[in-house]
Amino acid sequence: RLEHALTVRDLRAAARRTTPRAVFDYVDGAAEEEITAARNVAAYRRVTFLPDALRPVADPDTSVELFGSRVAMPLVFAPTGYTRMMHHHGEAAVAGVAEHVGVPYALSTVGSTSIEDVRAAAPGGDLWFxxxxxxxxxxxxxxxxxxxxxxxxxxxxxxxxxxxxxxYRDVVNGLTIPPTLTARTVLDMSRFPVWWFNKLTTGGLTFASLADVPGNPTPGEVASMVFDPGLGLTALDWLRRRWRGNLLVKGVTTPASAAEIVERGADGVVVSNHGGRQLDRSAATLDVLPAIRAAVGRQATVLIDGGVLHGQDVVAARALGADAVMIGRAYLYGLMAGGRDGVLRAYEILAQEYQRSMQLLGVRRSEDLAERHVAFAPHGAGEYPNVSV
Ligand code: HOC
Structure with missing residues (x-):
């Protein structure tokens, strides 16, 4: 069935058919009125491509350099929480696919497979934490x-x-982690017996890297136990001294914050509003990307996430200044639809769309994608008056 999925949107439709509603909504949903989640997607749809005519594009090269290593295309599998809830193959499958295709995978602190088990699943992979x-x-x-x-x-x-x-979708659905047995979930169970069978036979939904949270907390309750509301710049200073590897700060949507973070020693930023799952009404990430790239300069690494559902989105992000995109929902739809094979299918779809669009733009190598290939007016001039976009 997966080969019938021609787009990530098809995988999303398949995921809806295979996964309990509360789980699908946890992935698909966003914060408050879901305005930012919709903005993220809409921004990519305002892009116009401007192809160079008569440029040879045989033997295309989609790879790019990221932190000194070659990756197959400008894409990283983003960290996502509780990935074994979406499908029992979970984080190990995603890390395995990432290693197989040659791009990095970032494991979440609230992942449901441990740091060590993910390494075992992708022994030669480029793993991020x-x-x-x-x-x-x-x-x-x-x-x-x-x-x-x-x-x-x-x-x-x-x-x-x-x-x-x-x-709100999680509240309405009564989502807890792990799911609690209620009249509603039992009804769900009868509609998705395969999902429930796999869930019951492949172990609980422990955090694996963190100590387990007792009971069946809601995602919000987990967040208040894990997140530190006191987080400030001194934590970044401490981390910069403590962590010898590459250091990215994710969740930045203004040029001023991005510049401050890079000045304090981070290697770069991920332009992200958490897929619209945290502060609703924040800017669409693509809208602020060019200004953030200008603020941090060419030396810093700039990644972007939120709304990347098509290979052409990756082309646009790269042309507008991102070193690479992070995908989250795109691969989770594949995971929910078909486990490991679904994750691979999501990647293949995005990779084919990316390569085809790059070639049609008259560009043979990812590294030659440039601003001139895209006409894009950030939806910012009036809408985000305090951000110079
Ligand atoms: C709200 C529970 O990044 C997400 C993830 C995990 C957040 C963990 C805390 O769902 O957006």
Whole structure:
């Protein structure tokens, strides 16, 4: 069935058919009125391509350099929480696919497979670790030393989660982690027996890297136990001294913050509003990307996430200044639809769309994609008056 999915949007439709509603909505949903999530997607749809005519594009090369290594295309599998809830193959499958195709995978602090087990699933992969800085220094230190010992190359500090965003779909669906048995979930179980069977036979949904949270907390309750509302610039200073590998700060949507973070020693930023899952009404990431690239200069690494559902989105992001995109929902739709094979299918779709569009633009190598290939007016001049976009 997966080969019938021609686009990531087809995988999303398939995921809806295979996965309990509360789980699908956890992935698909966003914060408050979901305005930012919609803005992220809409921004990519305002892009116009301007192809160079009569440029040879045989033997295309989609690879790019990221932190000194060649990756197959400008794409990183983003950290996502509780990935074994979406499908029992979970983080191990995603890391395995990433290694197989030759792009990095970032494991979340609230992943449901441990730092060590993900390394075992992708022994030669470029693994990154996403850190939620907790209020307990011993927990932070434990996570960092384990990621270091397991050879994770890059640390991604998420900074847009001082407190949990309000995701109404999760409240309405009564989502807890792990799911609680209620009349509603039992009804769900009868509609998705394969999902429930796999869930019940492949172990609980422990955090694996963090100590387990007792009971069946809601995502918001987990967030208040994990996130440190006191997170500030001194944590970044400490991390920069502590972590010898590459250091990215994720959750930045203004040029001023991006410049400050890079000046304090981070190797770069991930332009991100957490897929619209935290502060609703924040800017679409593509809208602020060019200004953030200008603010941090060419030396810093700039990644972007939010709304990347098509290979042409990757082309646009790269042309407008991103070194690479991070995808989250795009591969989770594939995972929910078909486990490991679904993740691979999501990647293949994006990679083919990317390569085809690059060639049609008259560009043979990813590294030759440039601003002139894209006409894009950030939706910012009036809408984000305090951000010079
Ligand atoms: C709200 C629970 O980044 C997400 C993830 C995980 C957040 C963990 C805390 O769902 O956006």
């Amino acid at each position: 996403q850190l939620y800085f907790t209020a307990d220094p011993a927990v932070n230190e434990d996570l960092l030393s384990r990621a270091e010992a397991a050879g994770y190359s890059t640390l991604v500090l998420t900074v847009d989660t001082t407190v949990s965003g309000m995701r």
